[in-house]
Amino acid sequence: TGIGGGGGDGGGGGNGGGNGGGGNALVAGRGYRRVESARSWDAVLAGIVETDGSFAGEIFKHDGFGLKSEKGMGLGQMPSGNDVFCSVPGRLSLLSSTSKYKVTVAEVQRRLAPPECLNASLLGGVLRRAKSKNGGRILRDKLDKIGLNLPAGRRKAANVTLLTSLVEGEAIHMARDFGYVCETEFPARQIAEYLCRQHMDPIDPYRRKELIMNTKTITKELMDLLNQDRSPLCNTRPQIILDPSIQRHLSHFSLMTHGFGSPAIVAALTAIQNFLTESLKHLEKNYPSTNSHLTVSQSLDLKSKDMEKK
Secondary structure, three states: OOOEOOOOOOOOOOOOOOOOEOOOOOOOOOOOOOOOOOOOHHHHHHOOEEEOOOOOOOOOOOOOOOOEOOOOOOOOOOOOOOOEEEEEEOOOOOHHHOEEEEEEHHHHHHHHOOOOOOOHHHHHHHOOOOOOOOHHHHHHHHHHHOOOOOOOOOOOOOOOOHHHHOOHHHHHHHHHHHHHHHHHHOOHHHHHHHHHHHHOOOOOHHHHHHHHHHHHHHHHHHHHHHHOOOOOEOOEOOOOOOOHHHHHHHHHHHHHHOOOHHHHHHHHHHHHHHHHHHHHHHHHHHOOOOOOOOOHHHHHHHHHHHHHHO
């Protein structure tokens, strides 16, 4: 149950073997139990990504931007949030493997609502709409047909970043691939050994062990929280499991990063957890505990008492 889409047990010169493709996308770091409630990004992407190396042409040539319902929508019915508004070619794909991402009505609603409040020009750019003389009016008319209001002359509410140009499917795809690379290629062991040699006081290895274990605990708390983020994305609106007082802040972050934020941070924290685990292994190998039944804190207390006696 790994983060990656690449799969396999490879891992090159980084941190060793990867966890393969499929299953839960967010991992809690080696040596830690996977968070059972972690969201499966592979499952989210499965219904959004369309791989097509031959994509070319205007995606807005059909009335309603090619709007269709995967369930089937009768005439006169307003679309639901899960209905596909259009398919957008990815910005980050290589030419040999161009991906298209389905953009749902709900995603368009999120882009028009706070915190982004995109205007017609920016939304048209996100949806890869070709510029034309009456492009803004045409886009507003298309949105009006499905019950979405986009006033003329509207000003955006948030600063534009590179993430603004990505649809949610591609942002999640990038986060998943980043997580896979962090898990399989980050040189955790090499960095751990280097820093231990550079910064550790050989007289007091127990103190460094305790600092590392405390850091692992706090880091895991943050990872567990982010793994429980249930912000609406693509064609999913999962049941919230966190307290609403914290979920709303995570949802704001998700809206600003289009789903990239939380899984990307978890991926980086996973690399840190792997580094901390390798640091403990290195210390245990070079400075084995003489009293394995004692905790680090107990060992430090005994050392302090010995110093007081002297």
